Amino acid sequence: MDGRPDLRNDTARKILDAADELLAEVGLDGVSARSVATRAGVNNALVFYHFKSMRGLVERVLERYYEGQLAALEAATGAADEPLRARLHRVVDAYLDFMEAHRRFPRLVQGLTAMGPELHDLLRGHLAPLLRWAERALADVAPPEGPLAARHLFITFSGVITTWFTQGPLLAPLWGDDPEGPAALAERRAHVRWVVDALLAGLAREEPAGT
Amino acid sequence: MDGRPDLRNDTARKILDAADELLAEVGLDGVSARSVATRAGVNNALVFYHFKSMRGLVERVLERYYEGQLAALEAATGAADEPLRARLHRVVDAYLDFMEAHRRFPRLVQGLTAMGPELHDLLRGHLAPLLRWAERALADVAPPEGPLAARHLFITFSGVITTWFTQGPLLAPLWGDDPEGPAALAERRAHVRWVVDALLAGLAREEPAGT
DNA sequence: AGCGGGGTTGAGCAATTGCTCAACTTTCGC
DNA sequence: GCGAAAGTTGAGCAATTGCTCAACCCCGCT
Known part of the structure; x- marks a missing residue:
């Protein structure tokens, strides 16, 4: 769940991809946990469940x-x-x-x-x-x-x-x-x-x- | 007061210098109007008085x-x-x-x-x-x-x-x-x-x- | 059937954000 | 010395932030 979550097509991967896209679009400060979760189509609490923190995601x-x-x-x-x-x-x-x-x-x-x-x-x-x-x-x-x-x-x-x-x-x-x-x-x-x-x-x- | 404030040693200049320092220290997203004002030793409303917005400052x-x-x-x-x-x-x-x-x-x-x-x-x-x-x-x-x-x-x-x-x-x-x-x-x-x-x-x- | 745990959810908290505003002081032309 | 403008202040608002939490769902195991 933390460190290195599984990236085989489940939620963690979708979050990671969404974060990747958003980082390029709005920059590092522009991306929020909620925006990542919204784009990934999941609840924003999942960002902190799979990656421990926002920094961990990045x-x-x-x-x-x-x-x-x-x-x-x-x-x-x-x-x-x-x-x-x-x-x-x-x-x-x-x-x-x-x-x-x-x-x-x-x-x-x-x-x-x-x-x-x-x-x-x-x-x-x-x-x-x-x-x-x-x-x-x-x-x-x-x-x-x-x-x-x-x-x-x-x-x-x-x-x-x-x-x-x-x-x-x-x-x-x-x-x-x-x-x-x-x-x-x-x-x-x-x-x-x-x-x-x-x-x-x-x-x-x-x-x-x-x- | 806006656009290009006087930079001869008055408040606007102190704000500009403080913003300059902070931008290098904490990055663009890390710098806030309050932090700039605090370092410059002035009230944070002055940031918006002299420069119209945070973006104007940068x-x-x-x-x-x-x-x-x-x-x-x-x-x-x-x-x-x-x-x-x-x-x-x-x-x-x-x-x-x-x-x-x-x-x-x-x-x-x-x-x-x-x-x-x-x-x-x-x-x-x-x-x-x-x-x-x-x-x-x-x-x-x-x-x-x-x-x-x-x-x-x-x-x-x-x-x-x-x-x-x-x-x-x-x-x-x-x-x-x-x-x-x-x-x-x-x-x-x-x-x-x-x-x-x-x-x-x-x-x-x-x-x-x-x- | 019951149990347990990973996955998921919505609500919410404390902090910070950019920015505004009305009131106050200082400066300055007259 | 008066009045207007420029400058300054503290308080505060609405929005957003990272993050937590208790409750729930769903699955396999016994």
Whole structure:
């Protein structure tokens, strides 16, 4: 009933889905237990029965997304004998695909990050495996320390990708594009790939003799 | 009394400053008119007297930041005869300096962006001049359309910079650094400069014969 | 048939919210 | 020194919030 309720088509799942939708529509502060319950078609007391508190609900929504993201990135990592550039392209594609398939996710993370330090530990716990994964994936080309370390590249890459999804809806109307459309995403995907190539070229130039 | 109250050291300014601080501490939803008034040392009715509504207050806080940011970037743009690389480095430095001097700003924007579409028009209004400025500054090296257009580069650059300030506090403890310290910022600054150089090199390679 | 427990319900409580209002004080032109 | 405007105050209203609780329903078990 608490912690991790069953999510097989029963009430807890409907509540979780409703919370997910509402978080994207009205933001974190706009969603109330009553609104979640109403959308899920259940009594609002059930929200606190299945998830212990409102915060527990939000944490569970987050958890679901981060698990999916990490799985998607790891699945795209592929074999180590593949050329790094091709691997990175696949990973970046997977990142973009996941964000496109779950457009609410970057918004949600953005909102929670800005909500104050109480949630930082929670977010850190989900970010840590992603960072470790990036450090492993970039171990061959990035120095362990300094301005070109994998952690900086990780922040840069994730910034380049997620900023499109968070700022895109704001900016795209300014140049008359549909930010949610597939054409705009394809263009952004090409841009990100180009950025990856340019940064890889820069890394190769920086340290011509790899390990 | 409304719209744009005088900000010369009287009550309206104290309210605005208090709101600014609180927005960063407890997030957008955590700040109430009473909390703002208490911190400012005034009666809470004054919040609605000087600013018409709670939203008006937040808008005014935002406005102050965006005006400062645009001024800082334009001041750093410099003369057109200077080499583009040097100009970009100066602009990027100014961007980083502004963010460092106003660490609450990226957080605030992040929170407001995630808060739902009601605030999007407001944010768009502030973002538009920044975008136009970027398109002007990059007119020589970026094509007007496609994946390398100035707008994509703008999102990329601002993502690389702001993500450090929003995600940094989350990630830095994972590698035992003080994200707010000057050493961490200097390292990030070097990283961003390196990114700028790498992307400029990529652009030069893409279109060897400029206008 | 009876029992017990997970699931569900509506009502409700205490706290907080944005905002209003009438009354009070201060400021300022005249 | 007068009167109007600007500024300030405490009280309070209507609505919403997270959350609790006692009662109920429904199911399998014996």
